[in-house]
Amino acid sequence: MSEAGAEGGPASRLYASVARLRASCAADVGERERLLDERAAVAATAARDARETAGQDIAAAGGLAEPTSLGGQLRGVLAALPGVEVRHPDAGGQPATLTRTLDEWRELAPAASDQVAAIVAAHRAWSATWIRRSSSMPRVGDDLWRDLERLDVLHQSVRPLLAAAVAAAVRAAQAAVDTQIEATVARQTAARAAQAAALRGAADRLVAAAGLAATPWEDRRWDAPLPPALPERLIRLGELETGLPEALELDLVPAFLDFPLDAGLAVGSDAAGRDGAIRLLRALALRLIAAVPAGMMIVDAVASVSSGQPAHAGENDRSPLGARSWRTGNDVDSVLADLREQVEIRTSRYLRGRFATIDEYNASAGGLAEPFQVLLVFDYPGGFSARARAQLLHLARSGPPCGIYPLVQFDTDALQDGLFPATREPPRAREVDWKDGPVDPVLRALRQVTTRRLPPDGTGLRAAAWDIHDPAIGEAARGLSPDDPPPITFSATGEPRTGAAALLARVGAAVREPPAHPPAVTLDGLLAAADRGGEATSEGICDLGADAGMLTVRPETWWRGSTERHAVPLLGRGGTRDVARLVLASGPDSGGGLVVGAARTGKTNTLHAVILTLALRYPPTELRLRLVGDEFAGYEKLPHACVTRMHGDREPALAVLRGAEAEARRRADLMTSFLVELPDIAEYRRVLNERLARVIVVLDEAHKLLGSADELGRALTRSVAEIARRGPSTGIHLVAAARTVSGLPAASRVALLTLPQRVAFRCDGDDADLVLGAGNKAAGQLTGAGNGVFNAARGEESRNQPFRGLFLPADRRESIVERLGEHVAQGPGDQWQNVTAGLPMAPPAS
Template structure:
């Protein structure tokens, strides 16, 4: 480490201005017991040269030669340092005979307490603070090209800046693996990497796909928010509290980018550097995918985990040609090693390893068997940088720069001011955020414009977990089966304590109705609300806001109560016999249909109201009448629609249904588990396979106001 710059570690630290490396003390008791002559000869030059390198020895041996090996020379160590001798009466320091040497009496319990205090202090110690601007110059912005490589700084290795290079065709290092125990500075390290890249490369040279599989705290400041409209210009995707489905969608999106780039590169060679050299005016940024806590993609070990492993492996292996690089960070990789170490596995594609302080097992998993350097780090903020697949000879100890959040925020704001007009904000995915009707206003405007050309209306039901940012809808054409059934509990238990309405079933029906209504600019559609829920549920989910919004938008809703429903269905089924196929569209929205027990009660002629419901489902779509209904109980749903009735409902949205019930309704091969703010949408004619979505939540007063005040004629 000294490399001839300084004669001693002390001088080296003084010149650097901060305590690089650390002093080491080696204590050998009862020397030379259990030491052979060869080991002794190896020790002598270490003792002689160690002090200059900051390594000191205390060697304790008994006087004389009794019990010593034949090769032992009692005074051989005297010339290598200071010697204290016990003459039987007192300690003597031969080099300073005029001094009396006294060892004070020490209380063992007090000594133990002092040691315990020191252990606690050492465990919480941090590395010396290295300012970010010391490793990344801030006087020049976006002055580097990514045509041939990417470079970024992470901290100091001795007095030198520790930099990492990705994409260089000569060095062939393209991906980075980062590990570190909780509280050891992994989030800080990721912020340093992101902002070092952002300072060096413009958004035309670099695009970032950032995913966080924990709380999302690290990435949240990089997204636009109502209180802070600026955002990280380089970010194309920000996954805050990402779930596995979204992570998979991002990886698929990036893999698809390979095909697009391959077509562009083919006439000029097989790599981004050759393409950039041949077409210098083209915009072709390198892509860096940063995934924090990436091990969550593999928990549990199911089809999603297998798909994620295959995609990561493909991106890591093929990404170098297309300018795509991976930075994977996690507290642990040992638990997924078995999954990732098959032939040609992903870790073989990660020559660059950055290991913060961790357990020995994790050090081995990150750096390689026998390389426990990460376990021997002593303070938070230190890391082992290895550019050789974790080979022990490639270890470099680094003090990671300190990422001051306020300073980095100012830096991002400067970038934003420089290029906000030409760089769109990122797609921000927050897996826990409730989505509501106003989020889909742009899509509704597009559907409204398309409706003027005679296209079938589309009922919006939620957002897919992907990077398109476009909501899913159920197309309600004249084909048989174009109805929608929502099945399962709409809200989690105890949601009556929520501050905002959260019933997804109610939210989907409300948003579906609003989106359908606005696709009828002439106001010729009819809307009916079948209300079988209790007043408390409607009040908790502010159902009145939807009714008022529909009326103010010019689409008043006819309301049918639970007691009126059997008669209403009978009349409606009768009307269908004479209803014209080009009659004005009519939409029925059923809230809590499983609560209408009278549907299975026969009258004096043995006729059940559920038979009228089945007739509506069977013949309604061809005559522009569609039912969108919610049954919390799947068994009641099946009873209501009757034998083979599922054939007249193409679209099913599963909310809080157990996997067994979902498999009975769809397929025994479906994998599904109940999650808040998630649904499984199946559409027999529109979707190739059931798809997980984020269903809409009910309107709030703010949402209703936004929709009512919008200029829908524009």
């Protein structure tokens, strides 16, 4: 069976987290059992010691250990004397403790014995006299009768008080262990709750960032599905039972496969489960088609002549995927030979010594990307010759790195009967040990999903459960509930009637048409397009001024722009001619920008585009950048920039924002210190002919900074709101990026939404409604990383501008930053010392 990827994708990491949590819960149980065993041992020792000590004390007291009470014995002696009438006065209740009983016994027993002996002697003396008067007969006083009764009470108290003393000793001995157990349980409960919350959050983030291929069929995106612009990274199978304690409230997690797959899939069942296995493969094939751009997934299928199984993934004879169906033995050999040849070509041409997988190659190949390929195999090994099985084994082992994946449906009954002559291993017993995997080498090279028959229920029926056998998932794999495929329905004229059918129709059309992959958005192309179109303002297009010239990647074209009226960073291409860009000016609709999108959709790349296109166009005397975020490492070399990295601490970000506030106030005071108040920085520069640079604060991960309603979060929110309100007129602008706005406190949402220009990448519905407006659905239609919507009018739908963002690899960014640093004519101390007075030139110490 194929090994999971060394690093593991998001699905593998999710299931590893489930496995770790299950292991932690099992370890917790073991630790608690050990403490309970220790508690029992401590209790037994304490009980034994308490009994031994008390027994010694009772024996030393004399008489307490006798079966007959000393009080009764002495009472009998007195009763035998003539003229003595036995009385039973009240002697009080049982002592509170065994110790008090022993102390009282030691005091009363000898005295009572002596008194009775004295009375007996006195009676003998009285009886020996010749003249015996009754008035002189010795009497037994009430105190003695009370003492004898008391001795009876003490004697009767020994047994229950001994038991109570032993119980008290046991409780005292157990108390320390109980304290330890309580602390352990509390620690375990808190730790597992935190682990479960983190796991739940990880699953939620995966679901929130999931593309079409990883969403349930009932997701609205499946109503009108569109192929993604880039391959998606998660493929949904259904849901998995976690096997975690109910108290953690995490019974199920989504069942995902990481894409590209690191192994093919074998789905096995008995005859009763065959239809379910085929449905699982069909659903998986449809999701694989939905995971890649149109035309980037080729589907072939083979089935035995007797199976009657349509070989293509669709449910109609038109086969909108363009898939080829193979049934005869020669056909099977032919398709497998073709796929093996593809493996050899891709390995030698693209992978060997260059790329680990075809996906890595595709990332750099642009329009020359190679499509992924899927081979659906039904009723294996029916119709497979020994040669075909060998070909399929090679495909199972070598195909996945090349983007070629066999998906095999097989019969576990046939496996149990030993009907796999390709193996040298002897047939197994009727019950297959799936822990070690199936005996067939083809199936052992694949990730397996198999049925497990459950005991009959009350109706006598036997239900089936599905299990994934994958070392990357481990025990978390038991209890898979696979998603059945959605209906794929076409009209009599071939028009799709369901979302899945519409997707297949679109993909089929793309397969039949010449491939047309849009070129990557390069910096060279973006700069050229921007200069051809001029620069945009909130009112339309304007030129850059006579001194600006054309900006290219050549250093001689850099730093010719002026920020007197505005600073214009570029975002990406909105088609073959249009360019999406922010306009940072003093007007109410151009003061700043907000970028929102789920993880890995293009937010941070957009910030890189903003930073670099600004730094190329404008010299440090015209532009200063305050970069706040952990993704901005390396920009310290940029002569325009001061970088503040947070490393989880929000205080440095607050210092930068407060510095920007202070600079805005300083500039506002400058503009009001004349007889005629100057409305903004552009007028100030025009009237005074004094250069005053615009300052752009770029804030990454704003949702982390503003996500808490604590004192620090409120201070950050106030600073953001103040800069957004007062900054633009003074040339201080804010560009902020966040994964979410809807999840922030109300004041933080309001502060960010004060920024008028909006950039939306793929995000959830609540964020889309906030960023672009409730009636603007453009963000919900985005697919693929880097595809966004720019809106310069606070979300007004008519101003939507779809675009594909600029992407610069890290090494290219570093190269440009290095060259910009070398472009400096002289040190910043003379040239820029007064450019942004009042702003910290370096991040505060963290």
